[in-house]
Amino acid sequence: MTSTSAVAFGASFPTQFTTSTTPARCRSKDRRVVQWLIAVWLLLSAAPLASQERRIAVTIDDLPAVSVADTAEVTFITTMLLEALEAHGVTAVGFVNAGKLGDDPTLRGIRIDVLRRWLAADHALGNHTAFHLSPNDVPLTASLADITAGDSVPRALSAEVGRPYRWFRQPYLHGGTTDSVRTSIDSVLSSLELRTSPVTVDPKDWLFAAAWRNAAATGNASGTKGVEKAFLDYAEAVLAYHERLAKTLTGGAIPHVLLLHANPMTAVVLDRLLARIHERRYAFVSLDEAMQDPVYARPDQYRGAVGLAWLQRQAMYQRGVRIDDNPLPPAWIEALAGVSDATVHP
Numbered sequence: 001m002t003s004t005s006a007v008a009f010g011a012s013f014p015t016q017f018t019t020s021t022t023p024a025r026c027r028s029k030d031r032r033v034v035q036w037l038i039a040v041w042l043l044l045s046a047a048p049l050a051s052q053e054r055r056i057a058v059t060i061d062d063l064p065a066v067s068v069a070d071t072a073e074v075t076f077i078t079t080m081l082l083e084a085l086e087a088h089g090v091t092a093v094g095f096v097n098a099g100k101l102g103d104d105p106t107l108r109g110i111r112i113d114v115l116r117r118w119l120a121a122d123h124a125l126g127n128h129t130a131f132h133l134s135p136n137d138v139p140l141t142a143s144l145a146d147i148t149a150g151d152s153v154p155r156a157l158s159a160e161v162g163r164p165y166r167w168f169r170q171p172y173l174h175g176g177t178t179d180s181v182r183t184s185i186d187s188v189l190s191s192l193e194l195r196t197s198p199v200t201v202d203p204k205d206w207l208f209a210a211a212w213r214n215a216a217a218t219g220n221a222s223g224t225k226g227v228e229k230a231f232l233d234y235a236e237a238v239l240a241y242h243e244r245l246a247k248t249l250t251g252g253a254i255p256h257v258l259l260l261h262a263n264p265m266t267a268v269v270l271d272r273l274l275a276r277i278h279e280r281r282y283a284f285v286s287l288d289e290a291m292q293d294p295v296y297a298r299p300d301q302y303r304g305a306v307g308l309a310w311l312q313r314q315a316m317y318q319r320g321v322r323i324d325d326n327p328l329p330p331a332w333i334e335a336l337a338g339v340s341d342a343t344v345h346p
């Protein structure tokens with residue numbers, strides 16, 4: 001049922017009554033009943049539209065950039081990402097690896113200015129640890145210290161402009177493989193008044209970006225274009241997969257959280273990716289708004305070693321829900337990237 005049919009109905013229905021031959025008092029009563037019926041009709045016809053509105057929050061990890069070796073490249077990535085986000089009215093959260101700022105005063109200043117550009121463009125910053133250490137791979141003390149060391153810069157920069165600072169993103173989506181590690185991490189995050197931001201849609205842009213960089217290194221423009229197209233198709237397939245998983249787990253749609261990284265390929269394709277997502281009838285919302293959905297209040301019981309997305313973590317503890325049918329990146333992308341994406345196999 002569409003709003004168009006509701007409007008057509010509302011426009012024609014009262015006319016039949018006002019032209020009837022019933023007494024005036026009855027006509028007045030009838031009119032009130034009809035108005036009430038129309039109001040109910042409009043409400044009922046609008047409700048499915050509201051519930052059908054798809055929402056997604058955008059998050060960009062590894063700021064100031066995945067690789068900070070080339071300052072010109074970092075500037076290019078930042079400019080392209082910010083322009084694409086602005087063009088689509090997206091307010092994102094950028095998760096910072098403060099360790100990438102380095103100790104060189106000049107380079108550190110340049111990289112901090114990059115982070116300030118994100119804030120100036122109305123985005124928020126989050127803590128993604130200083131050196132991207134996985135709690136699944138390093139001693140607990142090192143992991144906790146990495147969270148603390150990654151906190152001061154994004155916190156101070158956010159405070160400078162009065163921007164809320166409240167999100168943490170796990171490196172590799174790793175959350176610790178034991179209850180005791182998880183409890184310790186949660187305790188540190190709680191003391192910092194940070195909340196872990198889950199991810200639902202992880203299109204593995206880091207993998208495609210590696211293939212893209214290798215294609216670019218050979219000077220093969222059609223090769224990079226092919227990687228970009230493969231990435232856009234794969235990202236949409238991953239989104240569709242998580243839409244289905246959300247319906248299985250919650251009975252409906254949820255606001256999704258998209259994970260991307262500050263790398264050259266994502267900078268180049270972000271405008272097209274956001275356009276594809278918008279064509280899929282998504283509205284872009286803030287991470288804060290997305291996190292208000294009850295699905296994100298569910299406990300995260302997953303203690304496995306693989307960095308699963310949020311719905312997959314939930315599905316692990318629901319009988320009969322498959323999570324091994326997620327789309328896989330094309331084999332030629334893995335070959336071109338020179339890395340295998342083990343994380344797609346739970």
Ligand SMILES: [Zn+2]
Nearest residue numbers: 061062171172
């Ligand atoms: Zn990361």
